[in-house]
Amino acid sequence: MRISWLTIVLMIFTQTAWSAATIEHWQSPQGSRVYYVQTEGLPMVDIRVTFDAGSARDGYQHGLAAITSAMLDAGAGEWDADQIAERFESVGAQFSTGVSRDMAWLSLRTLTEKPLFDQSIATLRAILADPNFDEADFQRKKTRTLAALKHREESPGALASIAFYQALYHDHPYAHPRAGVIETVAGFGVDDLRQFYRRYYVAANAMVVIVGDLSKKQAEQTAESLLAGLEVGERPQPIPEITMPDKGSTKHIEFPSTQTHVLSGLPGVRRQDEDYFPLYVGNHILGGSGLVSKLFEEVREKRGLAYSAYSYFSPMYRRGPFTMGLQTRNDQTGKAVRIMKKTLADFVANGPTEAELVAAKKNITGGFVLRFDTNRELAEYANMIGFYRLPLNYLEVFPQKVEAVTVEQIKDALQRRVKPELLQTVTVGGK
Amino acid sequence: MRFRSIVITLLCLPLLAQAGDPKVQEKVLTNGLKVLVKEDHRSPVVVSQVWYKVGSSYEPGGITGISHMLEHMMFKGTDRHPAGEFSRIIAANGGNENAFTGRDYTAYFQTLEKSRLEVSFELEADRMRNLNLLADELKKELQVVTEERRMRVDDKPRAKTQEHFMAMAFSNSPYKNPIIGWPADIAHYRIEDLQAWYQRWYAPNNATLVVAGDVRPEEVFKLAEKYFAGLKPSDIEPLKPQTEVEQLGVRKMTIKLPAKLPYLVMGYRVPVLATAQPEWEAYALEVLAGILDGGSSARLSSRLVRGKQIAVSAGASYGLISRLPDLFMLDATPAKGKTVHDLEYALKEEIFELKNELVSDEELQRVKAQVLANDVYERDSNFYQAMQLGMLETVGIGWEKADEYVDKVNQVTAEQVRAVARKYLLEDRLSIAYLDPQPIKEQAQSGSKTGGRNAD
Numbered sequence: 001m002r003i004s005w006l007t008i009v010l011m012i013f014t015q016t017a018w019s020a021a022t023i024e025h026w027q028s029p030q031g032s033r034v035y036y037v038q039t040e041g042l043p044m045v046d047i048r049v050t051f052d053a054g055s056a057r058d059g060y061q062h063g064l065a066a067i068t069s070a071m072l073d074a075g076a077g078e079w080d081a082d083q084i085a086e087r088f089e090s091v092g093a094q095f096s097t098g099v100s101r102d103m104a105w106l107s108l109r110t111l112t113e114k115p116l117f118d119q120s121i122a123t124l125r126a127i128l129a130d131p132n133f134d135e136a137d138f139q140r141k142k143t144r145t146l147a148a149l150k151h152r153e154e155s156p157g158a159l160a161s162i163a164f165y166q167a168l169y170h171d172h173p174y175a176h177p178r179a180g181v182i183e184t185v186a187g188f189g190v191d192d193l194r195q196f197y198r199r200y201y202v203a204a205n206a207m208v209v210i211v212g213d214l215s216k217k218q219a220e221q222t223a224e225s226l227l228a229g230l231e232v233g234e235r236p237q238p239i240p241e242i243t244m245p246d247k248g249s250t251k252h253i254e255f256p257s258t259q260t261h262v263l264s265g266l267p268g269v270r271r272q273d274e275d276y277f278p279l280y281v282g283n284h285i286l287g288g289s290g291l292v293s294k295l296f297e298e299v300r301e302k303r304g305l306a307y308s309a310y311s312y313f314s315p316m317y318r319r320g321p322f323t324m325g326l327q328t329r330n331d332q333t334g335k336a337v338r339i340m341k342k343t344l345a346d347f348v349a350n351g352p353t354e355a356e357l358v359a360a361k362k363n364i365t366g367g368f369v370l371r372f373d374t375n376r377e378l379a380e381y382a383n384m385i386g387f388y389r390l391p392l393n394y395l396e397v398f399p400q401k402v403e404a405v406t407v408e409q410i411k412d413a414l415q416r417r418v419k420p421e422l423l424q425t426v427t428v429g430g431k
Numbered sequence: 432m433r434f435r436s437i438v439i440t441l442l443c444l445p446l447l448a449q450a451g452d453p454k455v456q457e458k459v460l461t462n463g464l465k466v467l468v469k470e471d472h473r474s475p476v477v478v479s480q481v482w483y484k485v486g487s488s489y490e491p492g493g494i495t496g497i498s499h500m501l502e503h504m505m506f507k508g509t510d511r512h513p514a515g516e517f518s519r520i521i522a523a524n525g526g527n528e529n530a531f532t533g534r535d536y537t538a539y540f541q542t543l544e545k546s547r548l549e550v551s552f553e554l555e556a557d558r559m560r561n562l563n564l565l566a567d568e569l570k571k572e573l574q575v576v577t578e579e580r581r582m583r584v585d586d587k588p589r590a591k592t593q594e595h596f597m598a599m600a601f602s603n604s605p606y607k608n609p610i611i612g613w614p615a616d617i618a619h620y621r622i623e624d625l626q627a628w629y630q631r632w633y634a635p636n637n638a639t640l641v642v643a644g645d646v647r648p649e650e651v652f653k654l655a656e657k658y659f660a661g662l663k664p665s666d667i668e669p670l671k672p673q674t675e676v677e678q679l680g681v682r683k684m685t686i687k688l689p690a691k692l693p694y695l696v697m698g699y700r701v702p703v704l705a706t707a708q709p710e711w712e713a714y715a716l717e718v719l720a721g722i723l724d725g726g727s728s729a730r731l732s733s734r735l736v737r738g739k740q741i742a743v744s745a746g747a748s749y750g751l752i753s754r755l756p757d758l759f760m761l762d763a764t765p766a767k768g769k770t771v772h773d774l775e776y777a778l779k780e781e782i783f784e785l786k787n788e789l790v791s792d793e794e795l796q797r798v799k800a801q802v803l804a805n806d807v808y809e810r811d812s813n814f815y816q817a818m819q820l821g822m823l824e825t826v827g828i829g830w831e832k833a834d835e836y837v838d839k840v841n842q843v844t845a846e847q848v849r850a851v852a853r854k855y856l857l858e859d860r861l862s863i864a865y866l867d868p869q870p871i872k873e874q875a876q877s878g879s880k881t882g883g884r885n886a887d
Contacts, residue, residue: 039473040473041473042473042807042810042811043807044807044808044811073727081727081733081737082728082733082737085726085727085728085732085733086728086797088726088727088728089725089726089727089728089729089797089800089801090728090793090796090797090800091800091804092800092801092803092804092805092807093804094726094804094808109808111804111807140737140740143740143743143766143767144736144743144744144766146767147692147743147764147766147767148743150691150692151691151692151764153691153871154587154588154689154690154691154692154871155587156586254872255871256689256871256872257581257585257586258581258585258586259578259581259582259585259586289522290518290522290527290529291506291518291522291528291529292515292518292519292522297515300575301515301571302571303571303574304570304571304572304573304574304575304578305574305578306575306578307575307576307578307579307582308582327578327581327582328578329577329578329581359519359522359523362522362523362524362525363522363523363525363526364525365525366523366524366525366526366544366547367524367525367526367527367542367543367544368525369474369475369476369544370476370525370526370527370542370543370544372474373473373474373476373813374474374811374812375811376811
């Protein structure tokens with residue numbers, strides 16, 4: 001009886017345990033969306049400023065979003081890279097930037113003690129509104145990026161991932177690796193970054209997440225002061241729809257490793273997909289529940305073919321990938337791939353048993369509180385809910401949505417959305 | 432000085448934060464099992480960890496990696512809960528679970544909604560003494576561990592370089608062996624080896640149970656009594672010392688592997704908290720690591736990566752929590768047009784400066800500010816807090832040291848940082864490995880197939 005359990009939680013726990021699911025939302029005066037969760041007990045706060053400026057916005061300049069994001073703290077306002085690092089770290093703040101295919105984010109974790117907090121926020125504000133994009137700093141960053149791209153070629157797993165996205169998305173903005181490729185990055189000039197920044201790092205395209213020990217008033221002031229220096233600008237057009245593959249494919253890349261890395265899948269779900277819950281619960285049974293999933297059981301427990309065997313949906317703005325993966329000794333590849341595909345095909349054809357579904361629901365709902373029991377996890381959730389415009393009570397209703405899923409719904413959704421004959425399979429390894 | 436006032440504010444912070452921070456409670460059961468409880472009522476969750484005093488540094492030659500192998504076998508069932516049931520029960524209770532093996536410990540953990548703690552205790556108590564070790568299960572799991580080794584080490588040029596480096600840097604200390612074991616040893620485990628290893632080390636008087644989260648200590652102790660008190664203790668035979676022989680000069684090696692970038696690893700032999708005489712030396716080395724690599728403002732980033740642009744990445748690391756003396760490590764990747772030898776020279780220049788000049792007040796304060804702030808941030812995670820306690824207890828330092836850490840780091844002076852640099856960062860205590868990348872031969876073959884279900 002979940003509902004009554006929740007009421008008990010409300011009565012017994014401190015406000016903080018419950019505020020985990022209370023996300024507040026408002027528009028800043030600059031027109032950016034703000035998402036706020038108050039947590040108490042520790043004098044700290046996690047702040048994210050997120051833009052629709054991930055690698056899907058690269059156009060033909062693959063890697064531009066990533067290098068623009070990485071350059072933000074290499075000098076801003078009156079401070080150079082050393083001074084910026086100094087300003088954060090001397091007050092114990094942790095700052096980082098990153099991009100996914102959909103988003104670019106700046107992330108700050110800081111103490112809330114006023115002088116420390118003020119210094120962190122002032123630094124972040126300069127980075128947001130006034131990055132320098134200095135030529136010498138850019139050349140250094142470019143050299144480092146090119147080295148990282150080269151280093152990627154040592155890794156059969158990384159090569160498999162690149163080939164997998166290519167196989168799923170062809171010429172769609174999701175197809176290329178987030179960090180770009182040597183050929184494109186080598187050609188960037190610092191003006192390319194400036195243009196990218198001016199177009200995408202604008203208030204109309206921004207959202208702010210604040211999770212921690214700040215009052216609502218403090219959160220409002222913080223969001224406003226962070227965004228104050230940004231141009232208003234406008235939101236970019238949505239990225240194009242995905243074209244689903246009309247046939248399956250297999251690609252092998254020869255590599256001198258002792259193991260072959262296997263990835264197999266197809267474009268899966270959007271964040272706001274109506275099929276999301278049946279597919280999520282279905283995949284949990286298939287390959288998403290770690291040590292007890294079907295793939296783990298068939299590939300590892302029964303046959304010892306791999307250390308890890310898994311599957312997952314990565315929901316994105318458009319259909320993110322459904323991925324199955326494993327890595328196995330080169331000469332066992334054929335066998336492992338057959339078992340993986342057969343496990344999927346059987347599951348799609350028959351769906352889960354009632355008992356499997358009950359077990360999966362117990363696992364998901366019984367452990368749901370574990371998913372946001374830290375500030376950092378809560379900030380991640382609030383960021384996702386905000387960026388993809390999911391309902392504010394998403395966390396609250398998630399267990400109910402899971403409970404409502406039936407065997408039939410899972411089977412139906414899988415048969416429509418995960419057709420085994422359309423799998424794109426990539427293998428990287430030796431003979 | 433703007434900076435000073437900030438640091439003073441910061442120094443008061445832990446006191447503020449700790450005011451409402453419940454102390455760790457300890458109870459030792461009559462069979463020797465030590466139970467530690469750290470309350471944190473911010474979320475209705477609990478983490479439960481069982482730490483055994485055994486890891487790769489306990490292993491004699493010929494069976495390296497057996498602690499890790501046993502960790503895998505611990506999921507293979509007892510009479511009461513056959514193979515696979517452990518994980519199914521935890522899953523049905525909404526839990527996350529796993530295990531990890533280190534040089535000095537093997538730990539098993541579950542994270543659960545707080546009312547399910549009992550489930551974890553029942554299962555962990557059962558497998559502490561009643562594991563069924565079967566030859567057939569070992570055969571399958573051996574393959575899994577072999578695949579794990581390929582994934583973690585064999586196909587990763589840098590991981591392989593580090594493995595060979597450790598084997599060179601130590602002559603007879605068990606830290607020379609990889610945690611996962613050498614391939615020939617993994618290939619030849621017998622079920623008798625595992626049975627003997629399990630019998631020898633898996634007992635309540637060789638374990639620590641750590642619980643952190645939304646719980647009351649007295650209730651946890653009561654539950655622990657209920658499930659663990661009936662387990663028989665063992666006679667734990669003390670380990671032979673295997674004290675590392677003296678190093679008589681620098682050690683260098685070249686590793687040739689198919690790779691794309693050169694890479695450099697350096698390590699100086701240093702004491703750890705358990706062995707440092709006096710104790711402050713360990714904290715001074717910790718601060719020294721922060722001076723070099725405590726974030727983007729530290730010396731390696733600001734001078735080698737940004738300033739001289741001689742490295743695309745450079746790091747320093749030191750872990751003060753281990754059973755035996757360890758290494759102060761540096762590793763780096765040269766920038767384009769620079770060699771590993773340029774990089775080695777630049778890193779040694781940094782070491783030279785640490786021996787000859789006192790670090791600035793600003794740098795010292797920055798490192799301490801980070802330590803203080805991290806102490807607050809780490810409390811965001813029950814798991815991390817439990818891990819700190821378990822690790823300190825298991826390597827023999829005692830969990831109480833967790834409370835001293837921030838203060839002791841705070842007391843470190845610039846003179847002490849210089850003193851440990853002078854005493855330990857010496858050429859004769861140094862080992863170096865150079866990764867010399869060989870060409871990778873690769874070619875893509877692709878074929879598209881269409882048609883029926885699962886053509887393959």
